Structures are given as structure tokens and as C-alpha cells.
Amino acid sequence: MRQYKLITLLIALVMLLCACGQAVDSGSSAPSSTEPSPTASAVSAQPSPDVTLSTTPIAATPESTPERTSEPSAEPAINTAKASNATGTPLSGIVIGLDPGHQAHSNSEQEPVAPGSDETKKKVSSGTQGRFTGVTEYEVNLQVGLKLKRILQDLGATVVMTRESHDVNISNSERAVMMNDAGASLVVRLHCNGSDNSDKHGAVVLIPSNNCTAAINDASKEAGKCIIKAFVDATGAKDLGLQPRSDQTGFNWSTVPVCNIEMGYMTNEQEDKLLIKDDYQDLCAHGIANGIADYFG
Numbered sequence: 001m002r003q004y005k006l007i008t009l010l011i012a013l014v015m016l017l018c019a020c021g022q023a024v025d026s027g028s029s030a031p032s033s034t035e036p037s038p039t040a041s042a043v044s045a046q047p048s049p050d051v052t053l054s055t056t057p058i059a060a061t062p063e064s065t066p067e068r069t070s071e072p073s074a075e076p077a078i079n080t081a082k083a084s085n086a087t088g089t090p091l092s093g094i095v096i097g098l099d100p101g102h103q104a105h106s107n108s109e110q111e112p113v114a115p116g117s118d119e120t121k122k123k124v125s126s127g128t129q130g131r132f133t134g135v136t137e138y139e140v141n142l143q144v145g146l147k148l149k150r151i152l153q154d155l156g157a158t159v160v161m162t163r164e165s166h167d168v169n170i171s172n173s174e175r176a177v178m179m180n181d182a183g184a185s186l187v188v189r190l191h192c193n194g195s196d197n198s199d200k201h202g203a204v205v206l207i208p209s210n211n212c213t214a215a216i217n218d219a220s221k222e223a224g225k226c227i228i229k230a231f232v233d234a235t236g237a238k239d240l241g242l243q244p245r246s247d248q249t250g251f252n253w254s255t256v257p258v259c260n261i262e263m264g265y266m267t268n269e270q271e272d273k274l275l276i277k278d279d280y281q282d283l284c285a286h287g288i289a290n291g292i293a294d295y296f297g
């Protein structure tokens with residue numbers, strides 16, 4: 001009986017020792033289990049820039065994220081190269097107006113297409129939308145506009161914008177008058193294109209050609225030439241050249257040189273997906289900035 005008790009005691013001792021061994025193991029594994037957590041927090045920290053970049057498009061986030069990780073540094077490298085075109089403060093003392101086209105809600109009230117004209121158009125149309133990403137044009141226009149603003153300021157310009165949020169209600173004639181009143185030396189209206197033909201792609205710059213804008217037509221054309229050239233150089237987009245227009249309210253009310261860049265077709269799969277990407281928007285903004293600097297250079 002006593003022997004039996006002894007054996008039981010021994011077994012209990014062995015079990016105790018085993019338990020201690022496990023405790024040591026789990027102790028030593030504790031640091032390794034904390035290791036993943038920094039990595040995990042690093043991983044979870046990575047998406048946060050993405051979230052801020054694509055604040056808007058929910059549909060865009062899943063697509064743009066994998067693409068960005070699969071082609072990490074190729075585009076920013078090009079970007080830096082292009083950005084270096086304009087250096088110093090060549091735009092010092094110059095007022096540049098930027099008009100990111102459209103707004104969150106269109107306004108179908110009418111306004112004259114030109115001062116004194118009987119012909120009217122919608123105050124603000126809804127703009128186009130990514131056929132593949134679902135992202136709206138007004139979002140892309142402002143994203144590029146804000147990037148362009150910072151670049152132009154770095155080049156010494158004073159930048160005035162018609163809007164810096166989506167929740168505004170400013171008609172096209174009002175936008176033009178805002179820029180006139182601000183004494184802008186050049187106004188760039190930022191837009192994206194749309195077409196029923198999804199093959200259609202490329203960038204085009206619209207320029208005023210109405211009789212009522214005779215005083216600014218030549219200068220606007222010169223600016224347009226510089227901007228389309230620098231834009232396609234920076235982005236690799238197809239050059240669709242200049243398109244003179246007499247029907248644009250935003251041109252006809254302008255008393256200062258103005259042009260309108262259609263940065264690409266949101267109805268074309270490749271351009272739609274590019275235009276919502278932060279890296280590509282950087283290229284767009286740098287291209288336009290280079291064009292503006294060339295015009296004033």
C-alpha cells in the first residue's frame with residue numbers, strides 16, 4: 001500500500017515537472033507570438049494610405065490595391081523624372097485658376113451659354129462615370145486638381161480653385177466669373193471624357209473659339225498646346241490634340257485665357273482603371289503643371 005502511494009507521488013512529481021516544462025515552452029513561445037503582431041500591425045498600417053487615397057470609390061479600392069502592390073515603383077520613378085522638368089519657382093507671382101469639373105449633384109437649371117445669349121444650357125451637368133470602376137468623374141477631377149494645386153504652389157504660383165469639395169453648387173458661368181474676379185492669368189478646367197465607344201481613349205484639350213472670347217482665343221490655344229504636349233509626355237496617353245469649342249459656358253464667360261483638359265475616357269477600361277489610381281493621377285497633375293510652366297516659360 002505504501003509502495004503504491006510512493007508510485008502515485010512519483011507520478012504526481014513527474015506530471016508537475018512536465019507541467020513546468022510546458023510553462024517554459026509557452027514562455028519561450030510568447031515572444032515569437034508577439035513577433036507576428038508588429039508585422040500584422042505593419043500590414044494593417046499599409047492599407048491605411050490606400051484608404052485615404054481612394055477616400056471615395058468603394059468599388060475602386062479592391063482593384064487599385066492589388067495593382068499597386070504588383071507594380072511597386074515603376075510609376076513613381078517615371079513620375080519623379082517628369083516632375084523634374086519644372087524646377088525652382090518659375091510661376092512666382094502668377095495666379096492660376098483650377099476648375100475641377102462638375103460636383104456631387106448636377107444642377108439642371110438653365111443659364112445663358114454666353115453673356116447676353118438667348119441660348120441656355122444646364123448650370124452643371126452630371127459628368128461621366130467609370131464604366132468599369134463605377135467612380136464618378138467629379139471625384140477624379142478634384143483628386144487631380146488638389147494634386148495639381150500643390151505642385152503649382154511649389155512652383156511659386158498662387159492657385160485659386162472653384163471648388164475643393166464635392167458638396168458645392170456652382171454653375172459653369174459662376175465658375176468662370178470666379179476666375180475672372182480672382183485675376184487668374186490662366187484657368188485650367190479639369191475633366192474626364194466619356195463615349196459610347198469603349199475603345200475610344202486618349203487626352204484632348206478643349207479651347208475657346210467663340211467670337212465672344214476673341215480676346216482670349218489665341219492665348220488659350222497656346223496654353224492648350226503646351227498642356228496637351230506635356231500631359232501626353234507625362235502619362236503616355238494618346239494625343240487627341242486640341243478641340244476648339246464655341247459652346248462651352250465655362251469658356252464663353254471667361255475673360256482670361258482658359259482651356260479644358262479631358263484627361264482620358266472613363267468609358268475605356270484601361271483609362272478608367274488608370275484615372276482612379278493615385279500614381280497615375282500624380283502623372284496627370286505633373287504633366288499639366290509642366291505644360292503650365294512651359295506656357296509661362
Ligand SMILES: [Zn+2]
Pocket residue numbers: 101102127128137191192
Ligand atoms: Zn466633365
